[in-house]
Amino acid sequence: MKILAPETEKDVAEIVSAALSQNTPVDIVGAGSRAGLGRPASGDIAVSMAGLSGVTLYEPSELVLTAGAGTPLSTITALLSEQGQELAFEPMDHGPLFGGSRHAGTLGGMVAINASGPRRIKAGAARDHLLGFRAINGRGEVFQSGGRVMKNVTGYDMCKLMAGSYGTFGILSEITLKVMPRAQTELTLLVVGLDESSAIEVMTSVSGLSHEVSGFAHLPLMNAGFSSPAPADLPSKPLTALRLEGPEPSVQARKHKLVKFLADRGYQIEFLDRSASRSFWAGLRDGVSFAGTKEQIWRISSVPTRGAQLVEDLLARGVGVNAHYYDWAGGLIWLAVAPGEDAHAPAIRDVVERHSGHATLIRASDEVRSRVPVFHPQPTALAGLTKRLRISFDPQLILNRGRVREDL
Amino acid sequence: MHLSMPKPEQHILRNRALLIERLREIVPFENVIDEETELRAYECDALTMYRQLPLVVVLPQTVEQVSKVMALANEMNVKLVPRGAGTSLSGGSLPLGDGILLGMSKFNRILDIDYANRCVQVQPGVTNLAITKAVEHEGFYYAPDPSSQIACSIGGNVGENSGGVHCLKYGLTTNNLLGLEIVLMDGSILQLGGKYLDADLYDLIGLMTGSEGLLGVITEVTVRILQKPETAQALLLGFPTIEAGADCVAAIIAAGIIPGGLEMMDNLALVAADDFQNCGYPRGAEALIVCELDGTKSEVDHLMSVVSQIAKDGGASSIEASQSNEQRMQFWAGRKNAFPAVGAIGPDYMCMDGTIPRNQLGFVLGSIKKLSKKYGLRCANVFHAGDGNMHPLILYDANKEGDMEKAEAFGADILKLSVSVGGVLTGEHGVGVEKRDLMHTMFSETDLKQQQRVKCAFDPQHRLNPGKVFPTLHRCAELGKMHVHKGKLPFPEIPRF
Numbered sequence: 051m052k053i054l055a056p057e058t059e060k061d062v063a064e065i066v067s068a069a070l071s072q073n074t075p076v077d078i079v080g081a082g083s084r085a086g087l088g089r090p091a092s093g094d095i096a097v098s099m100a101g102l103s104g105v106t107l108y109e110p111s112e113l114v115l116t117a118g119a120g121t122p123l124s125t126i127t128a129l130l131s132e133q134g135q136e137l138a139f140e141p142m143d144h145g146p147l148f149g150g151s152r153h154a155g156t157l158g159g160m161v162a163i164n165a166s167g168p169r170r171i172k173a174g175a176a177r178d179h180l181l182g183f184r185a186i187n188g189r190g191e192v193f194q195s196g197g198r199v200m201k202n203v204t205g206y207d208m209c210k211l212m213a214g215s216y217g218t219f220g221i222l223s224e225i226t227l228k229v230m231p232r233a234q235t236e237l238t239l240l241v242v243g244l245d246e247s248s249a250i251e252v253m254t255s256v257s258g259l260s261h262e263v264s265g266f267a268h269l270p271l272m273n274a275g276f277s278s279p280a281p282a283d284l285p286s287k288p289l290t291a292l293r294l295e296g297p298e299p300s301v302q303a304r305k306h307k308l309v310k311f312l313a314d315r316g317y318q319i320e321f322l323d324r325s326a327s328r329s330f331w332a333g334l335r336d337g338v339s340f341a342g343t344k345e346q347i348w349r350i351s352s353v354p355t356r357g358a359q360l361v362e363d364l365l366a367r368g369v370g371v372n373a374h375y376y377d378w379a380g381g382l383i384w385l386a387v388a389p390g391e392d393a394h395a396p397a398i399r400d401v402v403e404r405h406s407g408h409a410t411l412i413r414a415s416d417e418v419r420s421r422v423p424v425f426h427p428q429p430t431a432l433a434g435l436t437k438r439l440r441i442s443f444d445p446q447l448i449l450n451r452g453r454v455r456e457d458l
Numbered sequence: 459m460h461l462s463m464p465k466p467e468q469h470i471l472r473n474r475a476l477l478i479e480r481l482r483e484i485v486p487f488e489n490v491i492d493e494e495t496e497l498r499a500y501e502c503d504a505l506t507m508y509r510q511l512p513l514v515v516v517l518p519q520t521v522e523q524v525s526k527v528m529a530l531a532n533e534m535n536v537k538l539v540p541r542g543a544g545t546s547l548s549g550g551s552l553p554l555g556d557g558i559l560l561g562m563s564k565f566n567r568i569l570d571i572d573y574a575n576r577c578v579q580v581q582p583g584v585t586n587l588a589i590t591k592a593v594e595h596e597g598f599y600y601a602p603d604p605s606s607q608i609a610c611s612i613g614g615n616v617g618e619n620s621g622g623v624h625c626l627k628y629g630l631t632t633n634n635l636l637g638l639e640i641v642l643m644d645g646s647i648l649q650l651g652g653k654y655l656d657a658d659l660y661d662l663i664g665l666m667t668g669s670e671g672l673l674g675v676i677t678e679v680t681v682r683i684l685q686k687p688e689t690a691q692a693l694l695l696g697f698p699t700i701e702a703g704a705d706c707v708a709a710i711i712a713a714g715i716i717p718g719g720l721e722m723m724d725n726l727a728l729v730a731a732d733d734f735q736n737c738g739y740p741r742g743a744e745a746l747i748v749c750e751l752d753g754t755k756s757e758v759d760h761l762m763s764v765v766s767q768i769a770k771d772g773g774a775s776s777i778e779a780s781q782s783n784e785q786r787m788q789f790w791a792g793r794k795n796a797f798p799a800v801g802a803i804g805p806d807y808m809c810m811d812g813t814i815p816r817n818q819l820g821f822v823l824g825s826i827k828k829l830s831k832k833y834g835l836r837c838a839n840v841f842h843a844g845d846g847n848m849h850p851l852i853l854y855d856a857n858k859e860g861d862m863e864k865a866e867a868f869g870a871d872i873l874k875l876s877v878s879v880g881g882v883l884t885g886e887h888g889v890g891v892e893k894r895d896l897m898h899t900m901f902s903e904t905d906l907k908q909q910q911r912v913k914c915a916f917d918p919q920h921r922l923n924p925g926k927v928f929p930t931l932h933r934c935a936e937l938g939k940m941h942v943h944k945g946k947l948p949f950p951e952i953p954r955f
Contacts, residue, residue, distance in 0.1 A: 054948075061948065064948045065948055068946055068948060070940075109815075109817070110712060111708040111709075111711050111712040111816075111817075112708075112711075112815055112816050112817060112846075113711060114815075134714055135714075164656070164661070166656075170655060170656075171655070174629070174633055175655075175656065177661055177664055178629065178632075178633050187908060189940065191904045191908070192904065193902070193904050193905045193908045194901075194902075194905055195901075195905065195909075197813075197880070197881070197882045197900075198815060198880055199813040199814065199815060199845070199846050199847075199880075199881055199882055199885070200626065200813070200844075200845035200846060200847075201621055201625065201630065201813045201842065201845045201846070201847045201885035201886055202813055202882040202884070202885060203618065203619045203630075203668045203884050203885065203886055203887070203888055203889075204882045204883045204884050204889060204893070204897075204900055205889065205897065205900075205901065205905075205906075205909050205927065206665060206668065206669055206673075206909050206912055206913075207619065207632065207664055207665060207667060207668045207669075208665075208908075208909065208912075209664075210632065210661045210663075210664020210665055210667070211660060211661060211664065211665050211912075213661060213664075214656075214657060214659070214660065214661050215660060230716065231711075231714030231715070231716065232714075234714070254574045257576060257685070258573060258574075258576075258596075258597070258685060259685065260597065260685045260686060260687060260688040260754070261754070262685075262687075262753065262754070296753070296757060297757055297760055297761070299756045299757070299759075299760050300753060300754050300756050300757030300760065302756070303754055303755070303756035303757070304754055304756075351654045351655055351656050352654050353575055353652070353653045353654055354574075354575050354576075354653075354654075355574045355575055378655065381654055381655055382655070406652045406653065406654065407652065407654045408654075408656075408658040410658075425658060425659045426658040426659075428658065428659070429648075429649075431642075431646040431647075431648055432648050432649075432650075435642070435648065435662070435915065435916070436659060436660055438914075438915035438916075439660060439912065439915045441915070442908075442911035442912050442914060442915045443908070443911070443912075445938065445940055446940070454659060455659075
């Protein structure tokens with residue numbers, strides 16, 4: 051494969067135009083930290099976006115930042131941190147899961163996969179913070195949408211389309227994001243020893259209180275070989291985690307109320323202070339429990355209250371679940387399954403459909419990911435619309451051909 | 459008015475009787491409205507300066523009926539305009555003389571309230587406020603709160619991606635949706651999302667939101683509901699100059715505070731609002747900020763003192779904190795009724811909706827003042843200050859010859875100005891017909907063609923709400939053409955790495 055390294059947006063457009071004329075598929079590469087996501091890349095040439103890097107606008111009091119798509123995410127995070135700000139959607143770092151280094155990804159990759167994290171339930175995903183972009187479509191044309199302001203309904207909301215399109219609508223060249231002040235402090239309450247359905251119940255009832263919990267996760271006891279993101283000195287029991295963030299007095303006041311609520315129900319509680327809490331949620335977000343293991347990894351988005359039952363049904367169907375945990379109050383399930391030729395896809399998807407939701411195959415060998423649909427198969431009418439949309443941006447399927455679906 | 463809409467198609471007008479007959483095979487007889495006196499009720503939405511009688515109005519009651527009506531329109535090659543509650547401020551549901559007006563008012567049921575999963579499934583004709591009313595006894599609410607929330611429908615909110623005064627902190631409609639059921643022009647019914655987060659692949663819910671009825675008809679909506687903050691308190695901050703007010707807004711956000719609501723009014727608007735509602739505004743101030751802080755009691759107490767101090771340091775001429783929930787509502791009453799209040803001194807007004815980078819506020823307001831002199835029309839200013847969304851209200855007299863044309867030109871100048879400082883044409887009201895012909899100030903021909911290709915994926919014959927949003931209609935076949943030049947791959951000399 052030939053790797054091209056454009057320096058400007060115009061270079062990128064020229065590459066796409068030339069590739070079009072030869073009907074040569076082009077793969078889009080940022081830092082390569084998420085190369086394992088989606089179906090395996092199959093293009094004859096790759097465009098490295100590393101050259102389109104750098105922050106061109108950052109106005110902390112306007113909560114806005116613009117940068118080239120190839121800008122390392124670590125650069126952005128460091129810059130925001132200096133001003134006490136952050137990307138509120140807590141984008142997952144896929145490095146650990148794929149055996150790569152931490153903090154390696156680019157801004158473009160983050161948007162292209164619509165990254166998010168535990169705070170998704172409160173602050174949204176990349177889609178909710180993408181204010182504007184410039185990109186090169188599959189016709190070799192530079193186009194833009196959105197802007198740099200917080201509120202904008204001028205024309206279709208193409209930002210939502212670009213976020214999570216895995217490069218199949220265009221090669222992002224410039225990205226404008228909404229940034230937010232970082233919480234002054236945080237702490238995490240851990241309820242110890244709950245079974246899975248009780249944990250879901252506790253998370254559900256707490257989510258109905260006005261304590262503004264910004265993370266709800268449940269970690270069942272992990273099998274040997276899987277590490278927990280929680281500190282090692284905690285009791286070796288299932289943990290249900292509830293995160294509080296905000297100004298110090300507010301966090302303390304909410305902590306007391308929440309402790310009372312839980313203690314009244316007889317639960318055993320442990321605490322993670324600010325730094326332990328930070329590292330716990332980062333580990334949970336990045337799937338560190340699965341780092342270095344051989345299991346195939348699934349990510350299931352479903353109805354929060356159905357979470358525990360869904361996992362039980364998977365086990366009943368004989369799916370070899372070796373480890374799993376819940377985020378988003380039960381709405382997100384991370385699943386590590388014993389490697390199989392079909393990655394247990396038919397059984398997993400059948401169960402997920404019964405409960406409503408979708409299952410994405412996140413980690414498996416190239417061979418498995420080229421055979422098993424990585425994204426949840428769609429009903430016919432929806433699959434048709436998906437294809438027509440893809441073609442509306444890229445009629446010859448030049449960009450990341452086959453990355454999201456065999457026919458796309 | 460100089461609005462030009464797509465030319466009526468003669469074949470549609472000729473087939474009107476047949477169309478009506480076939481529509482009555484799909485929905486009950488009385489749900490097809492074809493008498494002129496009754497059609498009058500549908501001739502405009504809240505952008506009342508533009509009016510047009512629809513060819514026929516259909517009021518379906520089930521998704522199957524919607525599907526059949528759309529499939530019939532597709533088959534007979536008839537245009538179709540969807541309409542919710544008719545509160546669009548940009549003419550999004552302005553009828554077409556050769557188009558069916560599809561009224562969704564009979565879709566008015568709340569289908570499922572699921573507190574445990576924090577969502578509500580409703581039909582699109584349910585009003586925005588009715589959702590909050592249905593769940594508030596359990597301590598929940600639906601966050602986006604456009605000022606028309608008592609009347610506007612949730613289906614219309616999705617179509618326009620409606621905002622409100624709380625969207626800096628809690629987001630617009632698009633940030634608060636989980637699922638949609640939509641019907642495409644060919645009659646196919648699609649389920650998007652459900653009671654879970656994230657799309658399975660492409661974010662079609664995100665695309666549908668704010669698509670102004672050009673892509674599909676919404677027949678069901680699942681929204682997220684939030685737990686009501688434990689408490690909320692508001693501050694009224696008066697400033698001697700607009701600039702001081704704008705600086706205070708910037709200082710609040712720079713201090714890491716995202717208020718639940720952060721609104722600003724200029725003197726003309728605040729006096730009009732105070733006359734209209736008697737809400738205790740400081741009438742001598744040049745700028746008034748309403749800042750609402752919400753959350754737990756401890757957090758609100760803490761933030762109230764921080765914001766008050768920022769205001770003091772910023773030279774506020776008056777600082778008043780709400781002492782009760784009633785007083786807080788009174789602070790808001792003026793702001794929420796600013797449009798009718800300005801209407802009362804009008805006699806007519808035209809509302810603009812650009813968003814600008816906040817640091818341009820002083821410059822833009824100064825320029826609006828100059829334009830106001832140039833056109834000889836007054837302009838009151840109301841903003842969602844936290845997010846830079848401005849609502850200049852241009853006052854004119856529709857009965858005065860040439861006044862409306864002057865107002866239109868004044869409005870267009872304000873919007874062009876917004877775009878020139880890095881802003882956008884519309885923050886929450888939509889493009890509709892009102893800003894359609896200004897789209898080129900913000901988008902290149904390439905940008906607009908790409909958006910229209912997206913339209914082609916949904917509606918290749920341009921039957922759904924044509925004449926809105928896009929200044930020029932291109933046929934899909936023409937948009938799809940490729941001009942591929944024979945070319946060599948550039949950069950052959952660049953080494954791999």
